[in-house]
Amino acid sequence: MPIHETIQARKVLEHIQPYSPGKPIWELQEELGLDQVIKIASNENPLGPSPKALEAILVSLTGINRYPDANATDLKRQIAVRSNLSPEQIIVTNGADELITLISETFLNLNDEIIVPSPSFSEYDFGAYLMGAKVVGVPFGEDYQYNVEAILSAVTQRTKIVYLCSPNNPTGTYLSKKHLHKLLDSLPKHVLVVFDGAYSHYATADDYTVGIEYVKLGYPIIVLQTFSKIYGLAGVRIGFGLAPEAIVQNILKVKEPFNVNTLAQVAATAAINDDKHVEASQEANTLGRLQLYEGFSKLGLSYTESMSNFVLVRVGPKAKDVYEELLSKGIIVRYGDTWGLEEYIRISVGNPKENDTLLKAMASVLQETC
DSSP: OOHHHHSOOOGGGGGOOOOOOOOOHHHHHHHHTOSOOEEOSSOOOTTOSOHHHHHHHHHHGGGTTSOOOTTOHHHHHHHHHHHTOOGGGEEEESHHHHHHHHHHHHHOOTTOEEEEEESOOTHHHHHHHHTTOEEEEEEOOGGGOOOHHHHHHTOOTTEEEEEEESSOTTTOOOOBHHHHHHHHHHSOTTOEEEEEOTTGGGOOOTTBOOSHHHHHTTOSEEEEEESSSTTOOGGGOOEEEEOOHHHHHHHHTTOOTTOSOHHHHHHHHHHTTOHHHHHHHHHHHHHHHHHHHHHHHHTTOEEEOOSSSEEEEEOOTTHHHHHHHHHHTTEEOEEGGGGTOTTEEEEEOOOHHHHHHHHHHHHHHHHHHO
16 A cells, blocks of 8 residues: 555645745756846845844854753843833744744644734744634725724634734735724733744834834834845845744743754844844845835736835736746846745845846836737
């Protein structure tokens, strides 16, 4: 009898598809024999990693024969200072992705429900399905704005978690402080709010909040942060969460020991104090967004104004063809079918040269394709 007929996986895995990352540069180079490839698909920092993080990694290389600090003590202290919280209100993980899974393992039982405004980051669904919970999608309103009333209407006795990605991936839209406050005050006390602020450093709206003040006030909320975006440390995988101490202590019960490697810890500890790199990245992103907006307008393409480091662009029925033609020219963007947005592509903000190359290539492709 074939082994696949005797070794049965858990039934919940029928709902789970492996995460589909953006195509890596090396793969496209191998496929097409290209020397130069531009990747503006995964919302990475075009300025590169924090210089302070690089210095810290070099100094620490000779110590990697030792196990890492299981508690990420130094990093927690720095995060505590920056956020004006205590280290006991902080958990450090192998990217924010691991924290999403840990939250699911901590708080979800079979047939519980999570609420996710849709479309959004797929890892929220993954964590729920892993635990046999149900995902309740709540569509965004017009122009992908958060619909607080629709979220509240979706709450049931089985609701355990509400996920809020703000700025949201892939739309770039955000939840205002007023609406977050209303949501927190209106939700039943048994519901945990997970506020994913992975792109919070790029938000420029006056009424935006990263949500930390609600942790301080004791609301049932956990704020997710990452070092992958503004700090440019996507390759070493490190993120963290901020929450009331009782929530953190429960999550620590399911966390693996030594989950964050030494180099990631020292890099993040240095990067979080690299204000010069953060400010340069913010300025470059704001200018880059404007460059893309202007270019898309000239091409007659509609887009969603973004508070993040990417822009969701509506290309039309031939969006997949445009995506594939851009690939053939050595430009990697993200096709929207991942989120059920078959007429869209998501484009990360690159450096000025990358943005210009992308816009020129799109002009050529659109002329040929659409």
